[in-house]
Amino acid sequence: MLALADRLDTLNVLVGNTVRWCALIMVALQFVIVLLRYVFGISFIFLTESVLYLHGALFMLGAGYTLLVDRHVRVDIFYARLSARGRAAIDVLGHLLFLAPAMGVLAWAAWPSVWRAWAILEGPISVGGIPASFLLKSLIPALCVLLLIQGLACLLRDVLRLAGRDSGEARA
Numbered sequence: 001m002l003a004l005a006d007r008l009d010t011l012n013v014l015v016g017n018t019v020r021w022c023a024l025i026m027v028a029l030q031f032v033i034v035l036l037r038y039v040f041g042i043s044f045i046f047l048t049e050s051v052l053y054l055h056g057a058l059f060m061l062g063a064g065y066t067l068l069v070d071r072h073v074r075v076d077i078f079y080a081r082l083s084a085r086g087r088a089a090i091d092v093l094g095h096l097l098f099l100a101p102a103m104g105v106l107a108w109a110a111w112p113s114v115w116r117a118w119a120i121l122e123g124p125i126s127v128g129g130i131p132a133s134f135l136l137k138s139l140i141p142a143l144c145v146l147l148l149i150q151g152l153a154c155l156l157r158d159v160l161r162l163a164g165r166d167s168g169e170a171r172a
Helices: 002-039 045-068 084-119 133-137 139-162
Strands: none
Touching: 002 045, 002 139, 045 133, 045 139, 084 133, 084 139, 133 139
């Protein structure tokens, strides 16, 4: 089970290492946008939309990696005080009762919109923008798949931890 969890981790490690560049590119692009607008009086809608696309890609595709490295937000005052097995039990319940159903519902609800966007190769959000809204909408099912894959990897490790076997930590 641990070998399978490691293989599942690999996908989010690769995606996470790739999309982290979106943050740097986004900052540089926003600097260029501000410079063009306020120094030269020039504005390009496609550049502004590029920041939106990068922002969406960074957060939607990076969510699985964030779960892998355990940097997602926790609002639980008891979790930190629990033993490793106690935390694993809470995580198993969280993955099975919240993460998997939420991602399933989100993917199911988003799929018709994503499918229609691809069917017509939906164009720009604004006139003069990037003619690829279908790609932006595709980030929603990608988020669901990446989080489900990472949730499964975490679940496998937590089940091993609950069984009393050293499951190792997630790779990053």
